[in-house]
Amino acid sequence: MANKNTFFLLLTILILNVLKGYAMASNDSSNELEEMKAVPFDYYQLVLQWQPATCSNLTCLKPWSSRFSINGLWAGSYSGSIGRCSGSEFLQQNISSIRREQDEDWPSLVVIGSNPAVWGEEWDLHGTCFETPTFQISDYFRLALYLFWKSDVLQALEKYGMEPADGRRYLAPDFESVLNVSFGKPALRCSRNVKYNLQYQLAEVGLCFDKCLRHINCPSQYSAANGCPRNQFIL
Numbered sequence: 001m002a003n004k005n006t007f008f009l010l011l012t013i014l015i016l017n018v019l020k021g022y023a024m025a026s027n028d029s030s031n032e033l034e035e036m037k038a039v040p041f042d043y044y045q046l047v048l049q050w051q052p053a054t055c056s057n058l059t060c061l062k063p064w065s066s067r068f069s070i071n072g073l074w075a076g077s078y079s080g081s082i083g084r085c086s087g088s089e090f091l092q093q094n095i096s097s098i099r100r101e102q103d104e105d106w107p108s109l110v111v112i113g114s115n116p117a118v119w120g121e122e123w124d125l126h127g128t129c130f131e132t133p134t135f136q137i138s139d140y141f142r143l144a145l146y147l148f149w150k151s152d153v154l155q156a157l158e159k160y161g162m163e164p165a166d167g168r169r170y171l172a173p174d175f176e177s178v179l180n181v182s183f184g185k186p187a188l189r190c191s192r193n194v195k196y197n198l199q200y201q202l203a204e205v206g207l208c209f210d211k212c213l214r215h216i217n218c219p220s221q222y223s224a225a226n227g228c229p230r231n232q233f234i235l
């Protein structure tokens with residue numbers, strides 16, 4: 001954990017760079033940064049994976065537990081969806097300094113062996129949307145880790161007596177409002193789980209952040225009913 005503190009210091013520097021980058025870019029549309037940004041985006045969506053939903057349904061090939069881990073960090077637009085972005089090629093060396101944190105908090109549970117292939121896909125699909133000369137591959141992954149660590153969803157649930165337990169049912173509005181208080185309106189996604197007779201289980205939680213990295217309500221294009229039943233679901 002001492003390690004994480006050092007890490008936070010480094011992240012603070014990263015975050016300041018992120019904010020400085022936007023401040024500069026927003027002055028002048030002919031600014032080099034603005035021009036080189038692949039796609040204009042309005043907000044970040046951190047997508048968390050609920051490990052039990054994946055692993056009690058599919059065969060996971062890595063250790064898992066009742067916790068959230070990172071699925072991805074996506075670029076969001078208020079006006080609709082952001083198309084496919086493109087950018088630099090992902091190399092393992094780009095994230096060698098955060099490899100341990102990546103393995104721990106961003107595992108690819110259903111894939112044998114190393115995770116980088118999955119991180120590379122995430123970079124290609126989503127990370128490239130954020131790429132600028134000052135926001136490179138390692139910045140993308142460090143930003144996702146930073147947002148993940150500052151958003152402890154399980155702790156927020158426990159604070160309101162909503163500890164996860166195998167097969168426990170949650171009322172969708174209660175679940176949403178507990179997260180809403182701590183993080184702004186979440187984007188919840190459920191899927192049917194074979195373990196529970198194909199009943200709906202929470203699979204993903206999306207949390208949204210503005211460009212100053214403050215929690216914001218996820219736009220209504222992600223309504224609570226986005227794959228989750230309105231009444232109740234399993235955690």
Ligand SMILES: *[C@@H]1O[C@H](CO)[C@@H](O)[C@H](O)[C@H]1NC(C)=O
Nearest residue numbers: 022023024025026027028031
């Ligand atoms: C952008 O504007 C701010 C305030 O107007 C100024 O301090 C800053 O130097 C400007 N940056 C660039 C790159 O022009």
Ligand SMILES: *[C@@H]1O[C@H](CO)[C@@H](O)[C@H](O)[C@H]1NC(C)=O
Nearest residue numbers: 053054057191192193194203
């Ligand atoms: C669980 O399996 C069902 C049926 O194969 C599938 O539709 C669903 O998407 C899976 N859920 C997850 C979280 O993988």
Ligand SMILES: *[C@@H]1O[C@H](CO)[C@@H](O)[C@H](O)[C@H]1NC(C)=O
Nearest residue numbers: 088089091093094136137138
């Ligand atoms: C990725 O790593 C390579 C090798 O260290 C480096 O040349 C390249 O600039 C890095 N790319 C990005 C976008 O971070």
Ligand SMILES: *[C@@H]1O[C@H](CO)[C@@H](O)[C@H](O)[C@H]1NC(C)=O
Nearest residue numbers: 176177178180181184185217
């Ligand atoms: C979420 O919180 C905001 C205030 O922070 C409130 O206006 C909104 O109604 C809440 N939404 C839900 C679904 O609880």
